[in-house]
Amino acid sequence: ECIGIDAGGTLIKVVYKERDEHLYQTFLSNEVEKLVKWINEWHPNAKLKITGGKQENISKLLHNPYELIDEFEATTIGIKEVLKRADLYLPEKYLLVNVGTGTSIHSVLGKNSERLGGSGIGGGTLMGLSYLLTRQKQFEEIMLLAEKGKRTGIDLKVRDIYEGDRSPINGDLTASNFGFLERMTGEELQEDILACLVGMISEAVLMIAMPFARAIESSTIVFIGSTFHNNALFKKQLQRFEYLFELKLHFPFNGQYSGAHGALLY
Ligand code: ATP
Ligand code: MG
Structure with missing residues (x-):
């Protein structure tokens, strides 16, 4: 056994x-x-x-x-x-991104694989910043709150900068995570702060991973790690970029x- x-x-x-x-x-x-x-x-x-x-x-x-x-x-x-x-x-070649406590990035090509890089931004960042910002410590509770939250008025979107004017990139993209200081009142809800935090981490992880995918000439990215376990919000945040960046993202069951x-x- x-x-x-x-x-x-x-x-x-x-x-x-x-x-x-x-x-x-x-x-x-x-x-x-x-x-x-x-x-x-x-x-x-x-x-x-x-x-x-x-x-x-x-x-x-x-x-x-x-x-x-x-x-x-x-x-x-x-x-x-x-x-x-x-x-x-999946295709023979893809990028594997393990979002655990920290994040680790690998290329997979058939039987071969190579660790390409990593980042300290990962599931541990979610836990630590959640605690510092809201005093929440339970992963399930954090994600339940975040699911209910809105990002408007905390995150600064491209359209918030360009206001009515035509912007060179999609106005819905985040210009500055937690950057809407002008709108902040100090009365922000925990659920909104946590929604922004999940947004920031998913966007950061994707932006760190994307150049590696380009470098190995693959548009397929597979995300694993417990950070995605039972976590529809993380997936949803990342999937927003599939169309925009012509990526195919996967979150396999039991990836953790x-x-x-x-x-x-x-
Ligand atoms: P590493 O590979 O970086 O050493 P790890 O293997 O322990 O860390 P994972 O188990 O893949 O990492 O993921 C850990 C992350 O999963 C946590 O940082 C947290 O965001 C999330 N998570 C999911 N469920 C829980 C839970 N019950 N308790 C704590 N964290 C959880
Ligand atoms: Mg691990």
């Missing part, structure tokens, strides 16, 4: 097989004792295949036999399994388990 574990900065993702079926589990990285208890209780003899930044940390807490697997390799191996299971058939799937397969 083998268990694939992707121990990230925020969440520990677990994939294993029982009676030919894949089963999934998630634990918080700061509640690692729950993972240890679960393994000791239910899988004391399983071989653990561990990837992610906290892999060594976890291997030391368990008595199981284990193997450590490179995070980027695991992710790019696992994405193939995730795509297959999601019935998603790519690393754990890859580790299990390794």
Whole structure:
């Protein structure tokens, strides 16, 4: 019996097989004792295949036999399994953007993959700035609020600058995230602030990723990472750019388990 574990900065993702079926589990990285208890209780003899930044940390807490697997390799191996299971058939070449605590960008070409870059702007940024701006700490609560929020009057759009005049780019684009100081009253609603924050992070991630997609001559971008888990708003914000920039964006089901799937397969 083998268990694939992707121990990230925020969440520990677990994939294993029982009676030919894949089963999934998630634990918080700061509640690692729950993972240890679960393994000791239910899988004391399983071989653990561990990837992610906290892999060594976890291997030391368990008595199981284990193997450590490179995070980027695991992710790019696992994405193939995730795509297959999601019935998603993509071109041979695409850009893979993992929006975890931080963001990591990879090119995938058939069996080959390469890490091209990354950014500190990711899901952790969403959590940290949400806390600083609104004192909210729960991911689900933050996203529920953000879904209800509006961005007008906090974000400055191109059309807010050009007013009635004709602008050289789409007036609906953000000219300045959180830039509408002139309109701010200090009475901004939490839900509106959080909607702007999700907007800023999705726009920043897309703008960071896009030149990499151009560089590898691909218009297909696959987004994974738990930041997109149960997160229609993030997807919607990003999908606004598909038409504008001639991109095809994908958010495969269970994408956040790519690393754990890859580790299990390794
Ligand atoms: P990294 O790969 O950067 O080390 P990670 O693998 O832990 O980090 P993911 O699990 O892919 O990263 O994503 C973490 C992000 O997912 C969080 O920063 C947050 O935005 C979001 N998230 C989704 N669900 C939760 C949750 N229940 N608790 C905390 N964050 C969550
Ligand atoms: Mg990760």
